Structure formats: structure tokens, C-alpha cells
Amino acid sequence: MPDVDFDDTPDEAAYRARVRDLLAEHAADLVHLDAGEEAGDAAEQEQALRRTQRVLADAGLVGVAWAAEHGGQAGSLAQQAIVGQELARARVPALINHIGLGMCGPTVVAHGTPEQHERYLARLLRADDVWCQLFSEPASGSDLAALRTTAVRDGEDWVVNGQKVWTTLAHVADFGILLTRTDPGKPKHAGLTMFVVDMHAPGVTVRPLRQMGGQSDFNEVFFDDVRIPDSERLGEPGEGWRVALTTLLNERVAVGGGGNDLGLSVESLARLAAAKLPGLTPERRVLARQAIGRAAVAALGNRYTGYRRLTAISQGGLPGPEASAGKLAGTAASRLVSDAGVRLLGDDAVFAVGTGDDGTGEDGAGRWQRNQAWLPGIAIAGGTDEVLRNIIGERVLGLPPEPREDKHRPFDAGSRA
Ligand SMILES: Cc1cc2nc3c(=O)[nH]c(=O)nc-3n(C[C@H](O)[C@H](O)[C@H](O)COP(=O)(O)OP(=O)(O)OC[C@H]3O[C@@H](n4cnc5c(N)ncnc54)[C@H](O)[C@@H]3O)c2cc1C
Structure with a gap:
């Protein structure tokens, strides 16, 4: 079998054709990147995105690789990847429940009770309920196991106090998976417990953060x-770290392709270059061409590494080290593409707002501008570049591990020496 197979198998080709037909059939009911996902106010955008996911779910295009008993299509991971590619091709934006689909849902599947499966999974697939992931805190991001939000048992309930931060989608979410400390006397990884929390419950306050x-x-x-009722616990008390590792592993696979949410690809860059290069001074043209070349090499290298991953999946394997390196390389490639686009746009990139991706529309520079401001966050979310390099150093290259002097000490004895 080849390491990298660029072609669909006959079955995959037939599946891809069916997906394209379904997307064409439902096109009028889907939010479309170029048709202005910014249209309407925030509440209208949210409803449009929920509707889009519902239409796709009812067409069998959400939860493709999920088991039928959980409301999925019992398809293969390769089929799921094909749907992802075809949604991007059809310029449908990221599904509103992407945190639920990528991280929370698989965690509920792996650690939830049959009642929790029944209660949550089908609604999650249709975006009837939107989910968020409540892990990071002001003093614990990379060092997640140092978190301080507590849950204390009180009869049939647990009582939670504390603060989370950087919680994507919390402002629209109906449920979240919440990692808490339930036993501060144990070492930091051992005293954690995971829950499903109702984001509309009394005592939950959500304050949106404004990004740059x-x-x-x-x-x-x-x-x-x-x-939180004890029936909403995910996994055993004290097993929260093991449950969280399921979430984090799925997060790495979900974001492993890197890339960006705004539909800007190396093809978008080529369209922009065709429009803008002729108008540049010779000096700026040389610099822009070099930036385009660097971006194209990085983006295509990343894409072909993605095909290697897809080939392994399609042949029944699991993603290997290239999945953990994928996010790092994907982020770097996205930044080079964005930098090259902004270089081509010059001053327009500073002032424009809008939705076109080729820079030639009424306000086509806007998406490049927003992308440029959004990408630094991607180098942090789901594991920072530095932390990913540590993981690759330790687990892929076998280099000596970082010193972790607080790993075995009780948490309440202080998490730092
Ligand atoms: C766009 C975005 C979306 C997010 N969504 C969510 C979400 O939905 N739910 C959620 O729970 N969290 C979310 N996060 C939070 C994210 O997981 C954390 O920001 C991330 O883990 C880093 O943690 P931190 O911000 O506390 O930075 P810190 O961990 O304090 O890191 C600060 C700096 O120190 C570096 N550093 C830290 N440790 C090491 C080390 N051991 N070796 C070398 N360098 C190190 C980091 O690389 C970074 O540069 C999101 C973040 C972003 C940007």
C-alpha cells in the first residue's frame, strides 16, 4: 500500500459524489461563506448556523463516523474527512457545534452513562444543544491539571465554585463539559472530576471577551x-484527568489539520495574487512573490501531510505522530498564507471590512484582515506552539522530559516548589 494515496477508492469516490449532490440539493438552506455569514445581528447569525447544522445532520452529513446508536451514520473516518473537505469546497463555514462534535461529544460517548448518551448525543448532532469545553482557567492553561475550580459533594449534588476563561462558544452554549478539583489533598492530576454542566443553571455567569x-x-x-446532580458526572470521582485526556486527544485530531475558519486557502492566495501582483511596484512585487512562494510550499506540504494521515485512516490505521505535528505545521502554514495575502493587499488590509476572499470585491480585503488578527489565537488554542514542540520532543523524538517537580505532591501543598 502507498504511504500517500491522493485518489479516492471507488467507494470513497461514490461517497464523495453523493455528498456533493446532497450539498447542492440543500445549498439554499446552508450558510455560505461568500454570501455573508456576517449578515444579521449575532442572534440571527447564531440561529442561521444552528439551522445549517440541523439541515446537514438531517441529510446524514454530521456525525458521519459516530455509531448509529448515538445518532451517527456509522461511516468511516475517511468518509467523515471527505464530508469536511466537501463542506470546505462548498464554502460552508465551520459547524456551530464544532466543539461539541470534535471534543465534548466523543468524551460523553467514551465516559457517559447510557442515560447521558440518550439525553445529549442526538441533540448535539443537530445543534439543538450547543456545547462548550470548560477547562482553562486564569492560572491554568498549558498546566491544565493545576486548575482551581472546586466541586464539593452535597447530598445528591455537587456544588461548584470557580472561574474558567477562553471558553469558546460559552455565550451560546446550552451545555459544557466542566473539569473541576474534587480532592485537593491528592496530587494535581489525581483529584479532578469531570461533569456535564447546564449552562443555563442558576449561578453560571458568562462574560464574552472581545478579541483584537x-x-x-x-x-x-x-x-x-x-x-450539578451527581447523575451529570462523567466518569468516576478522581478520574477527571483520564476523561480530560479523551477530550484533549480528540481536540488534537479535530484541529490537527490547522488551516483556518475563514475559507482562506492557498487557492484564495493565488486568486488574490492574480488580481494584485500586476499593480505592485517592482520592488514590492519581488517581496510579495517570495512571500507567496513560501506560503504555497508550506500550505501544500501541510496538505500532503494531511493526505498521508487520511491514507492511514482510509487503510484502517490510526493517526500517528503526523497528527500531533499537524496542528503546529497547519498553524505555521496558515500564517504564511495570511502574511502573503496581507502583503499583497498593502494598505487595503488595514482599513477594509467585508467577506470576499480575492481582494477584488466591494470589500474583499476584510476577510484577510480578520484572518490576520485571528491566527495568533490558533497558535495558542488546543495547545500552544511551544507546548506542542515539547510534546513532539518528548513523545515523538524521545528527548528527555521537562522537569515536573510538583507532579506527585498533594495539590493543596502548593503546585510549585
Ligand atoms: C482561540 C482560543 C480558543 C480557546 N478555546 C478554549 C475552550 O473552548 N476551552 C478551554 O478550556 N480553553 C480554551 N482556550 C484556552 C487555551 O487552551 C489556552 O489558552 C492554552 O492552553 C494556553 O494556556 P494559557 O492561555 O493559560 O497560557 P499559559 O499556559 O500561561 O502559557 C503562556 C506562555 O507560556 C508558554 N508555556 C507554557 N508552558 C510551557 C512549557 N512547559 N514549555 C514552554 N513554554 C510554555 C506558552 O506556550 C505561552 O507562550 C482557547 C484559547 C484560544 C486562544
């Missing part, structure tokens, strides 16, 4: 005496 690109994708979330 102008949008508010993530939030601070405060928990003041929030009661």
Missing part, C-alpha cells in the same frame, strides 16, 4: 454555588 479582530468567540465563565 473585533469578534467575541470566547468568554469568561463564573460558577457561584452552581449545583
Whole structure:
């Protein structure tokens, strides 16, 4: 079998054709990147995105690789990847419940009770409920196991107090998976417990954060005496780290392709270059061409590494080290593409707003501008570049591990020496 197979198998080709037909059939009911996903106010955009996911779910294009008993299509990971590619090709934006689909849902599947499966999974697939992931705190991001939000048992409930931050989608979410400390006397990884939390419960306060690109994708979330029934626990008390590892592994695979949400690819860059290069001075043209070349090499290298991953999946394997390196390389490639685009646009990139991707429309530079402001966050979300390099150094290259002197000490004895 080849390491990299660029061609669909006959079955995959037939599946791809069916997906294209379904997307064409439902095109009028889907939010479309070029048709202005910015249209309407925030509430209208949210409803349009929920509707889009519902239409796709009802057409069998969401949860493709999920088991039928969980509301999925029982398809292959390769089929799921094909749907992802065809949605990008049809310029449908990221599904609103992408955190639920990529991270929370698989965690509920792996660690939830049959009642939790029944209660949550089908609704998650249709975006009837939107989910968020409540892990990071002001003093624990990379060092997640140092988190301080507590859950204390009280009868049939747990009472939660603390603060989370950077919680993507919390402002629209109905449920979240919440990692808490339930036993501060144990070492930091051992005293954690995971719950499903109702984001509309009394005592939950969500405060959106404004990003430098102008949008508010993530939030601070405060928990003041929030009661969670024990039946909403995911996994055993004290097993929260093991449950969280399921989430984090799925997160790496979900974001492993890198890339960006705004539909800007090396093809978008080529369209922009065709429009803008002739108008540049010879000096700027040389610099722009070099930036385009660097970006194209990085983006295509990343894409072909993605095909290697897809080939392995299609042949029944699991993603290997290239999945953990994928996010790092994808982020770097996206930044080079964005830098080259901004270089081509010059001053227009500073002032424009809008939705076109070729820079030639009424306000086509806007998406490049927003993308440029959004990408630094991608180098942080789901594991920072530095932390990913540590992981690759330790687990892929076998280099000596970082010193972790607080790993075995009780958490309440202080997490730092
Ligand atoms: C766009 C975006 C979306 C997010 N969505 C969510 C979400 O939905 N839910 C959620 O729970 N969290 C979310 N996060 C938070 C994200 O997981 C954390 O920001 C990330 O883990 C880094 O943690 P931190 O911000 O506390 O930075 P820190 O961990 O404090 O890191 C600060 C700096 O130190 C470096 N550093 C830290 N440790 C090491 C080390 N051991 N070796 C070398 N360098 C190191 C980091 O690379 C970074 O440059 C999101 C973040 C972003 C930007």
C-alpha cells in the first residue's frame, strides 16, 4: 500500500459524489461563506448556523463516523474527512457545534452513562444543544491539571465554585463539559472530576471577551454555588484527568489539520495574487512573490501531510505522530498564507471590512484582515506552539522530559516548589 494515496477508492469516490449532490440539493438552506455569514445581528447569525447544522445532520452529513446508536451514520473516518473537505469546497463555514462534535461529544460517548448518551448525543448532532469545553482557567492553561475550580459533594449534588476563561462558544452554549478539583489533598492530576454542566443553571455567569479582530468567540465563565446532580458526572470521582485526556486527544485530531475558519486557502492566495501582483511596484512585487512562494510550499506540504494521515485512516490505521505535528505545521502554514495575502493587499488590509476572499470585491480585503488578527489565537488554542514542540520532543523524538517537580505532591501543598 502507498504511504500517500491522493485518489479516492471507488467507494470513497461514490461517497464523495453523493455528498456533493446532497450539498447542492440543500445549498439554499446552508450558510455560505461568500454570501455573508456576517449578515444579521449575532442572534440571527447564531440561529442561521444552528439551522445549517440541523439541515446537514438531517441529510446524514454530521456525525458521519459516530455509531448509529448515538445518532451517527456509522461511516468511516475517511468518509467523515471527505464530508469536511466537501463542506470546505462548498464554502460552508465551520459547524456551530464544532466543539461539541470534535471534543465534548466523543468524551460523553467514551465516559457517559447510557442515560447521558440518550439525553445529549442526538441533540448535539443537530445543534439543538450547543456545547462548550470548560477547562482553562486564569492560572491554568498549558498546566491544565493545576486548575482551581472546586466541586464539593452535597447530598445528591455537587456544588461548584470557580472561574474558567477562553471558553469558546460559552455565550451560546446550552451545555459544557466542566473539569473541576474534587480532592485537593491528592496530587494535581489525581483529584479532578469531570461533569456535564447546564449552562443555563442558576449561578453560571458568562462574560464574552472581545478579541483584537473585533469578534467575541470566547468568554469568561463564573460558577457561584452552581449545583450539578451527581447523575451529570462523567466518569468516576478522581478520574477527571483520564476523561480530560479523551477530550484533549480528540481536540488534537479535530484541529490537527490547522488551516483556518475563514475559507482562506492557498487557492484564495493565488486568486488574490492574480488580481494584485500586476499593480505592485517592482520592488514590492519581488517581496510579495517570495512571500507567496513560501506560503504555497508550506500550505501544500501541510496538505500532503494531511493526505498521508487520511491514507492511514482510509487503510484502517490510526493517526500517528503526523497528527500531533499537524496542528503546529497547519498553524505555521496558515500564517504564511495570511502574511502573503496581507502583503499583497498593502494598505487595503488595514482599513477594509467585508467577506470576499480575492481582494477584488466591494470589500474583499476584510476577510484577510480578520484572518490576520485571528491566527495568533490558533497558535495558542488546543495547545500552544511551544507546548506542542515539547510534546513532539518528548513523545515523538524521545528527548528527555521537562522537569515536573510538583507532579506527585498533594495539590493543596502548593503546585510549585
Ligand atoms: C482561540 C482560543 C480558543 C480557546 N478555546 C478554549 C475552550 O473552548 N476551552 C478551554 O478550556 N480553553 C480554551 N482556550 C484556552 C487555551 O487552551 C489556552 O489558552 C492554552 O492552553 C494556553 O494556556 P494559557 O492561555 O493559560 O497560557 P499559559 O499556559 O500561561 O502559557 C503562556 C506562555 O507560556 C508558554 N508555556 C507554557 N508552558 C510551557 C512549557 N512547559 N514549555 C514552554 N513554554 C510554555 C506558552 O506556550 C505561552 O507562550 C482557547 C484559547 C484560544 C486562544
